Each structure stands twice: as structure tokens, then as C-alpha cells.
Amino acid sequence: MAGKKVLIVYAHQDPGSFNAALKKVAVDELSRQGCLVTVTDLYALDFEPRATRKDFTGALSDPEHCNYGLEAFRAYQREALSRDITAEQEKVREADLVIFQFPLYWYSLPAVLKGWMDRVLCQGFAFDFPGFFESGFLKGKRAVLSFTTGGSAEMYSKTGISGDIRCYLWPIQNSEPQSTCSGHRRKGGRTTAAAELLPRAEVASTGWTAGMAPSTAGNGAGALLAVSQTPPPGPPRAGHSPGPAASHPHSAETGTCWV
DSSP states (O other): OTTOEEEEEEOOSOTTSHHHHHHHHHHHHHHHTTOEEEEEETTTTTOOOOOOGGGBOSOOSSTTSOOHHHHHHHHHHTTOBOHHHHHHHHHHHHOSEEEEEEEOBTTBOOHHHHHHHHHHSOBTTTBOSSSOGGGOTTTTOEEEEEEEESSOGGGGSTTSTTOOHHHHHHHHHTTSOEEEEEEEEEETTEEEEEEEEOOEEEEOTTSOEEEOOOOEEGGGOOSSSOOSSOOOSSOOOSSOOOSGGGGOTTSOOEEEEEO
């Protein structure tokens, strides 16, 4: 990994959260290995998640009806996207590996991260027609989905109360780059980074191959995902909520690496 450029797109509002701990471990370990690590902290940046006319400078193709996808494509072609979008595109362009670190909110991405994908991964930059799936413009890059949930792995299985996590991660993975698993494992009492190629599962529209492999830390303190700090002491919550409260730092969190 030495010399590789890594972008971490981080979406959690609490610096004391388990997500923040996972992000810190990734930054520390990848930096130790000689990687150049850049972090986009979406909450700290107050990143705009809404896709609006303000994303384009100059006149729209159709001022009366804003077809966002089409306008974004044309703005990209004439270099007329807003500065916050082009700044993120430049980070993605330079990265060899992109790590998305986030809590699972209502079986999906937090709104700020979904907005990042809507606005940054536009036609012309990430894909085109033709020029998607195997021919996407981000082909050759790799990505990791590293996220926390409010329940155990069993709850997200085919027979679990929340349903098979692979089903509702499908649309997220179809927005991501070519993937490997880069989790953090305990070995000999110290934290080491594990990176391994995974079986191909499907092909993303950006050209980034998506594989799947869970790596779970039970209640935020298991052996597979080791962090520099553990969640606050106390018993796990009774019951389960799939919404934002499920990733509160004082609740039992499960860290999961899906790629």
C-alpha cells in the first residue's frame, strides 16, 4: 500500500462515535503503511446534500425545467459545476482507494453522504452513455463500505428481523468503485490492516467492481474490527431501531465492513 492515495469520505456528526474511531484507525494504519490519506469530513464541511440549480454556474439548458442529471452533465463538460463538487471530484480522481465511513440510517446512507454521491458522481465524471458498468470512468479504483449498524449480524441475515443486508446494500454498491476488503484485525495484540481481493459480486455503473464480505465486531468490540477506543460501558440496548438513533455512541454498535 505504500505510496497509494486513499480518500476517506466520512459521514458522522459525533467525534466521539464508533465511526470516528474506525476512521481514526484507518487513517493511522494506512499512514503508517506509507499511504497518503485524505479525509472528507462531510459534517465538518457542512457539505450541501441537496442537488439544486445552485450546483451550476451560468444559464441552464432549460431555465424553466431543471433536469438535474442533464444539467450536471453539461455543466461538467463546460467546467461549470460548483466549487464544492469539483473539489470532491478531484479527490476521487486522485485516489487509488476510497473508503466510505458511515452509520446505516434507515437501511441506507445518511442524507449527507447520499447527497455527496448524487452531486459528485455525475455523468461525464463517473460514467457516460456508453461508458458505464464495465466501462465506467472510475474503473480500476477500489472502494470499501465501512459502516456501523444498531444490531447484530444475525439481524441482517436472510432470516433476520431486518432482512438480508445484501439486498438493500445493492443500490449503494452500484455507486461504488472496484472493491477490496480493507478491514482492521487483531493479530498478536496489535491492530493490523487486512486487505484482500474479494469474489466479484456485481459491476457498478461507475465501473468500480463491487464484492461483498462482512466483517463484524459484535457490539463494537469484537475481534475483526479493532478500534483505538471501545464504546462506553453498559449493557446493549433492548430492542432495535433502524434509524439514526441506532448509531448513537452510547448504544451498542456493530461495525461492519462490506465492500
